[in-house]
Amino acid sequence: MSDVVSHIMKDQIFKLAARGMREDGRAFDRMRPMSIETGIVGPAEGSARVRLGDTDVFVGVKVELGTPFQDRPTDGVLMTGAELRPIAHADFETGPPQPPAVEISRVIDRGIRESQMIDLSKLCITPKEKVYMVFVDIEPLDYFGNIFDAGAAGAVAALRTAKVPAKRHGFGEDFPMPVRAFPASVTFAKIGKHVMVDPTLREELVSDARLTIVTDEKGDVRAMQKGLSGSFSYAEIKECLLLATKLGRDVRALKTG
């Protein structure tokens, strides 16, 4: 695939959008089918594989020992990383994470951190000295758009099923990851004047703006990110927020196997 987008493809997606339609037949407010499998990688403390349409993402959680941040001496540490590795798409390259991958990591990290999903105080072993460090690594295997939501759903599922390997580190019995919230991420793309949820790769290539909204199970907003050079009106954002709350409930209700 070439990174040049053909005018024909762009025009077609715009023309369809003007009629309230999308290439894959979805309505603007419908996500692609999502499925989540957990516990698939033995050596990981938690793991998940998420399929969102044709997008396919692996997430692994590792828990190691480390020192706490100076300003939070009694809290464990959470680190979320995403890489756009070249196995997943012809245009991805090797090398250190580029700004797009860093943005994905940080937006997913914010949803988990700001919803206080993990009770980090329960991950402290010795204040100021020794804490558990939770690494969440997101690896797309097949990229067909909207890694934000697929990656976030995978990270949340992997964390919810993760254990803290206390025994391996010599600090008593293993215990479940101290989870107390259930954030869900929903991403929108704006194509011309039209806003649609869960963009495919082809839709992403022609979209002007992107909006990710993370809500918790109470429907409160925990993280947001507007991306790309386009913009959203206040009314559009309000509408997205309503839909993100509703679709977030659907994501949370998904059975993980």
Next chain:
Amino acid sequence: MNEEKKQRVVVIPGDEIGASGLKSGSGTYRRDGKVFAAQLGIRNVRGDFVNVIPLGGRYIPRSGDSVIGVVVEMGPSNWLVDINSPYPAPMHVSEVPWKVEFGDTARYLTIGDAILAKVLAVDEIKHVQVTMKEHGLRKLAGGQLVEISHSKVPRMIGKGGSMIALLKDATKCRIFVGQNGRVWLDGEQDNMMKATQAIKRIDEASQHFGLTEEIKKMLNFSGAVTPQGDKDGE
């Protein structure tokens, strides 16, 4: 389905596929007097040659192929055209049907424009040139582009053009299939969606028995298909 067809087999690189007297054709190699498959595909004997018809792989341009290209770069006297192959193809201003002044290329074709083109020449180290200077070749506007595996192009067209004729008759779309796996179609919006779904189905289920019937059903088509006599696929 005749007996001869039923015997055709999938071969894998390294499989011995030559019988005595057969020469090494495309997708094969010769070693120690024997012929082996070099590519995953279907064994095929034609005349004295044993060939492998590939089931996958990238499109490698051959001179004379009709292709759909997308302009990816521009210079003062040429364009660079992506033809869905490892080798992007330069097209000089002398190879377009317009008289283009030096430095005025953008007025005729810009980055992102799709064109119907023909592969003019491919040299030994795969320098490819394409041309638009032939009847029927032109810039494509409107409609839709769909990408399929170039190895599915034969199935997309069908025996004697039967599959493409079915698609055209059932959807009233204009359809052009490039040898490089790009398909352009244009017609009424809903019909285009139907045609696109059918094309994607052909791409993923090309190996299924009764695919033509399945596509007919999918398109709600029960009439007879117009016989295809035309040369350029349109």
Next chain:
Amino acid sequence: MGGGSTDIKLIDEKGIRLDGRRVDQLRPIKIEAGVLKNADGSAYVEWGKNKVLAAVYGPREAHPRHIQDPTRAVVDVIYNMCSFSVEERVRPGPGRRSVEISKVIADAFRNVIFTEQFPRAKIDVYIEILQANAGTRCAGVVAASVALADAGVPMMDLVPACAAGKANNQLILDLGKEEDNVGQADLPTAIVPKTGEIVLLQMDGHLTQDEFDRALQMSMNACMQIYELQKDALRRRYATSANDAPDTEEVRQ
């Protein structure tokens, strides 16, 4: 290798190993071809507790231009261990071990692929180790080989790979994790079955010359078993294609 002899008993009196295998027995191997949509070709291999994914992109345009070879395609392999593939988290990014493994695997394939058919182009092979449990480079070669064939890349043959080695003073096939950690020698090998050529060979530890001969024979024999599994994976993926594909000549537009 952990080096030297060890007190840990890896093989019992009856010649049965910790995981129940005989000394000359492979771990269970499962191969699936064509598992990814974006890649031109792909394969997934489960080999014991190893889980390995390989994808091929290309032949495609090679850039920057200075890496182009006017006579043949460049073959590049990236072997990567996912951070969560082993007990102790792997820092993302290429370490010296991954760089070396990538190189020896690329070297193994360069003369097997008919690279001269694609001058100036590039063939990229990506091997992702999702779960590692000793023997990932061999599993990577096996997966990459199936992915290359699945991508329609012209090549002389498939390339199977397997390791033999030594533990508790006995020669063993296909070392498991504990055997790899505390065993006495490891000899990963990849071959071209058609010609008998050995295209990947590494060794560490300690073997007598006689032991080396026998270990190599052992791994080469195992390669032939794995070769059949590779072919079977590709045949399964394309099984139904044979009867329905029209001749290209019939259907030129």
